[in-house]
Amino acid sequence: MKVGVALGGGGVRGFAHVLALQTIDACGIVPEALAGTSMGAIIGALYASGRKGTEIRAFVENHVVEEDDKLEDLFKKRDRLIKWLSALKPAWDGSGLLKADGFLHYLLDEIHAERFEDLEIPLRVVATDFHRGEPVVFDSGELLPAILASMSIPGIYVPVEHEGRVLVDGGLVDNLPYDLLDDCDVTVAVDVAPTRDPDETEPPNMIDATIGMFDIFVDRAVERMRQERPPTIYLRPRLTGIRTLDFEKAETVFEQARPTMEELREALERMDK
Numbered sequence: 049m050k051v052g053v054a055l056g057g058g059g060v061r062g063f064a065h066v067l068a069l070q071t072i073d074a075c076g077i078v079p080e081a082l083a084g085t086s087m088g089a090i091i092g093a094l095y096a097s098g099r100k101g102t103e104i105r106a107f108v109e110n111h112v113v114e115e116d117d118k119l120e121d122l123f124k125k126r127d128r129l130i131k132w133l134s135a136l137k138p139a140w141d142g143s144g145l146l147k148a149d150g151f152l153h154y155l156l157d158e159i160h161a162e163r164f165e166d167l168e169i170p171l172r173v174v175a176t177d178f179h180r181g182e183p184v185v186f187d188s189g190e191l192l193p194a195i196l197a198s199m200s201i202p203g204i205y206v207p208v209e210h211e212g213r214v215l216v217d218g219g220l221v222d223n224l225p226y227d228l229l230d231d232c233d234v235t236v237a238v239d240v241a242p243t244r245d246p247d248e249t250e251p252p253n254m255i256d257a258t259i260g261m262f263d264i265f266v267d268r269a270v271e272r273m274r275q276e277r278p279p280t281i282y283l284r285p286r287l288t289g290i291r292t293l294d295f296e297k298a299e300t301v302f303e304q305a306r307p308t309m310e311e312l313r314e315a316l317e318r319m320d321k
Contacts, residue, residue, distance in 0.1 A: 049319065050080040051236065052281065055088030055218040057266070058197070059152060059242035059292030062087025063108055064285045064305035065277040068238045070101030071309045075316045082231055083172040083225040085218040089198040093191060097159045104120030108298055123249075147279060158221040164188045172228045173198050174218030179284070180205060201292075203258050223266040226279040234313070234319055237279035241267045243288045258290045281315045283308060 053072065055065045065088060072079065084092030094104050112159035114115045161167050173186040174196035176183055197208035197215035218225070226237040241265055252260055274282065285305035290297050 049234060050232045051226040052081045052083065052226070052231060052232030052233045053079045053092075054082040054083065054224055054226035054237045055092050056224040056239045056241070056270070057086025057088055057217065057288075058242070058263075059087055059241065060295050060297060061258065061287045061292070061297050061301055062091055063238050063301045064103055064239055064308075065091040065288065066105045066108060067305050067309050068101075068236075068283060068312060069095050069303060070105065071312050072236070072316070073101045075313060077316060079169055081170045081172070083174070083228040084198070085174045085223050085225055086199040087111075088225075089171075089173040089195045090219070092171055093159050093161070093167070093171070093195060096169040096171040096202070097161045098168045102170055105302075152271075155169075158240065159191065161191060163190055164194075174222045174225045174228070175200075175208070175215040176218055176220040178202070178214045178216045180213075181221075183218065184215060185225075188241040195240055201259065201262060204255070205292075217262075218226065219262065219266045224270045226275070227273065227277065234281065235279040236281045236316075237283065239270060239282065240287060241270065241284065242290065243286045245285050245288060254290060255293070263292070280319070281312065283312050283315075 051072075053069075055062070055068075058064075070089070082092040082096050084090070091104065094107070095101070099107075149247060152311040170187065173194040175184045175186065175194065176182070179186050184197070186198075191210055193210045193215075198212060198217065198218045199205065200207055201217045202220075203215075222228075223241075224237050224239050226235040229235045287301065287304050290301060290304070
């Protein structure tokens with residue numbers, strides 16, 4: 049049974065993918081292929097390079113400030129935090145608020161692979177051609193431009209110019225790319241879209257409004273795709289009160305996503321019978 053895993057975009061909520069990969073590991077399953085968009089592409093690349101779910105989780109926990117961190121915890125993490133945060137540089141050219149290339153170079157050091165061909169598990173990464181409005185799927189060549197383009201939320205991160213194209217976040221065209229796993233018998237799709245609070249009344253600030261609009265758009269697109277062509281296993285943790293760039297809430301993501309992982313384990317065990 050060939051299992052393919054699709055990891056959706058969602059910023060810090062994408063850390064829920066780590067628990068899904070841990071669950072897959074615990075079930076003794078080695079995916080035949082991975083597909084990812086935005087944060088899903090980053091986590092997918094780490095996993096495809098040979099990192100297990102537990103290793104990726106340890107990496108995340110050592111590189112973010114958690115809400116319950118004490119002073120001594122921050123002191124132990126200080127060198128890693130300085131390197132991590134300094135990699136997210138402001139962009140002053142008007143094309144976005146942040147430059148992510150330093151961040152990606154930092155992550156690629158952890159991936160231990162420079163090209164798709166160096167990965168242990170085949171990976172497909174989705175970006176969007178901004179001017180053509182069409183998907184661009186990377187599965188060969190350099191990892192850096194592919195992942196960088198896949199996570200470049202318009203208005204937040206600077207677009208990527210690559211081979212004559214202007215590329216932005218893949219979520220605009222395929223935020224949950226299980227459709228790229230047709231060569232697998234079973235497709236597992238992990239959706240980390242936010243769970244909205246209908247009772248919220250506070251107006252969003254500029255960044256929240258931009259990203260929130262993006263989230264609504266991609267959520268509707270994924271729902272349409274699921275109705276037309278559902279994956280074998282669809283997993284969507286209930287993630288509330290976690291904005292895309294709330295990187296200090298990594299542990300909250302883990303806590304909120306944990307109950308859903310039992311559903312994934314049960315589904316995988318049923319598929320194996």
